[in-house]
Amino acid sequence: MMHVIVIAENEENRNVLSFVLRNAGLTVARSANVNLVTKSLLESPAELLVIAPDTTVQAIEDVKALRAVSQAPMLVLVENLPESEHCQLLDAGADLVMKRPFSSRVLVRYVRMFLRRAGNIPMSVLSTVSAGDVTLEPGTRTVHLPDKDAQHLTLLEFRLLYILMTNLNQVIPIDVIVERVWGYEGQGNRELVRGLVRRLRRKIEPNPKVPIYIQNLPGIGYRFEEG
Numbered sequence: 001m002m003h004v005i006v007i008a009e010n011e012e013n014r015n016v017l018s019f020v021l022r023n024a025g026l027t028v029a030r031s032a033n034v035n036l037v038t039k040s041l042l043e044s045p046a047e048l049l050v051i052a053p054d055t056t057v058q059a060i061e062d063v064k065a066l067r068a069v070s071q072a073p074m075l076v077l078v079e080n081l082p083e084s085e086h087c088q089l090l091d092a093g094a095d096l097v098m099k100r101p102f103s104s105r106v107l108v109r110y111v112r113m114f115l116r117r118a119g120n121i122p123m124s125v126l127s128t129v130s131a132g133d134v135t136l137e138p139g140t141r142t143v144h145l146p147d148k149d150a151q152h153l154t155l156l157e158f159r160l161l162y163i164l165m166t167n168l169n170q171v172i173p174i175d176v177i178v179e180r181v182w183g184y185e186g187q188g189n190r191e192l193v194r195g196l197v198r199r200l201r202r203k204i205e206p207n208p209k210v211p212i213y214i215q216n217l218p219g220i221g222y223r224f225e226e227g
Contacts, residue, residue, distance in 0.1 A: 004046065004050060005029045005030075005031065005037060005046045005049050005050070006021065006028055006029070006031070006052070007032070007033075007051045007052070007062070008030075008052035009053070009058075010052070010054060014052075021050070021111060026115075029046070034062045037049075038065055038070075041072075045070065045072065046070065046072050047073075047114075048111060049072050051066070051075070051094075053076070053078065056078060056085045059078055060089060063076060063089060063093045067092065067093030067154075071152060074093060075098065075107075076097045078097060080099055089195075090195025090196070091198050094195075096114075098110070129165045129166055131213075131226050132225075132226030132227045133145055134213060141155070145204060151203040153200075153203065159180065160200060163180055163181070164214065168225075169224070171222070171223045174220070174221050197214060200214065201214055212225070213225060213226075213227050
């Protein structure tokens with residue numbers, strides 16, 4: 001059974017989220033303390049992290065702390081927030097940001113989507129992909145570049161880079177990226193994709209502000225070039 005960790009300082013939020021996810025058949029651990037969770041993740045990894053912080057500032061700090069020790073998909077539940085702070089959460093490492101109050105049915109479907117996608121990628125059977133100076137190792141979910149330590153990728157970062165590198169110099173539309181990376185169809189969430197691209201660029205680009213590998217065609221999609 002998949003292991004989900006719910007992190008919320010507010011006891012009512014912890015109880016509600018745990019109740020919803022357990023009723024969906026998931027194994028749920030609860031905590032009010034991010035520091036305790038970061039320590040436990042080093043010994044017992046989770047398949048998914050669900051965070052319900054009290055403030056946006058706290059949310060960004062929590063996401064950064066958790067992302068430093070875990071590559072698990074991360075879903076953040078927050079009150080209404082401006083687009084700039086939404087982007088900051090995605091840049092910090094969140095995979096999906098949902099606004100509170102939330103629909104229990106929608107939350108469960110997002111959680112199942114992340115867990116399904118996490119369990120269905122047989123990375124060990126995927127071949128190493130190389131394009132120019134960039135080498136992607138599916139088995140370890142790492143990317144290698146000259147004069148740089150191997151960079152470990154989150155599951156979503158790996159999916160995006162794998163799709164782009166295996167379609168070298170081809171433009172992948174945003175809606176296709178959303179469907180193949182996050183696993184749902186429909187009009188793509190452009191900000192979600194932008195946030196993931198920004199995180200990936202920070203790991204592989206010599207200068208993320210002037211990318212040479214991941215190129216954006218505004219309003220259309222992204223492509224990978226050999227640099």
